[in-house]
Amino acid sequence: DQQVKQNSPSLSVQEGRISILNCDYTNSMFDYFLWYKKYPAEGPTFLISISSIKDKNEDGRFTVFLNKSAKHLSLHIVPSQPGDSAVYFCAALRGSYDKVIFGPGTSLSVIP
């Protein structure tokens, strides 16, 4: 039973446009969320995070939005660049010292 879901296995976006990657979770106890990016033949790298006390966190071209009532978060990339092409993993945890649960990932392709 997946507690963190990313229902779109893949997404294609034109360079310069907005990329929106979605993530849903089932465990209402999750209170911290992270996004990781993974290039082929490399390990995932941390991208951005958000605490449940916020509904938005921004870092340059990357913004994460959290809708607690819907148990949904999204990652916006504006503008999208070809170098953003990667697999994006949504992750969640409960409390300060719990384990991180990852979603299955969404493969983003940014077309030049």
Add this chain to the structure above:
Amino acid sequence: DAGVIQSPRHEVTEMGQEVTLRCKPISGHNSLFWYRQTMMRGLELLIYFNNNVPIDDSGMPEDRFSAKMPNASFSTLKIQPSEPRDSAVYFCASSLILGRAEAFFGQGTRLTVV
């Protein structure tokens, strides 16, 4: 720091053989995680350690899987005997502390069991 170092990068073995994957975490990091990535299940947490002590191994799929962390700079994940369905990419990651700290991943070990 060189980051999290995993070895080997690739491993091809025959069904029934023992496989040992190795990991050197980032110096000073207190938490270490073993993940498995497959197409079907994405990134699964197998086991994690804090201060060299296993905290949660509920993700280990079967008794054929075992992990150790004899000291702060080394961990192993062993599969004995290996089966074709164990074929996957295995990642080791470390973080300063458990929970909200950013985890740093190694490059992974691609295991193929034939």
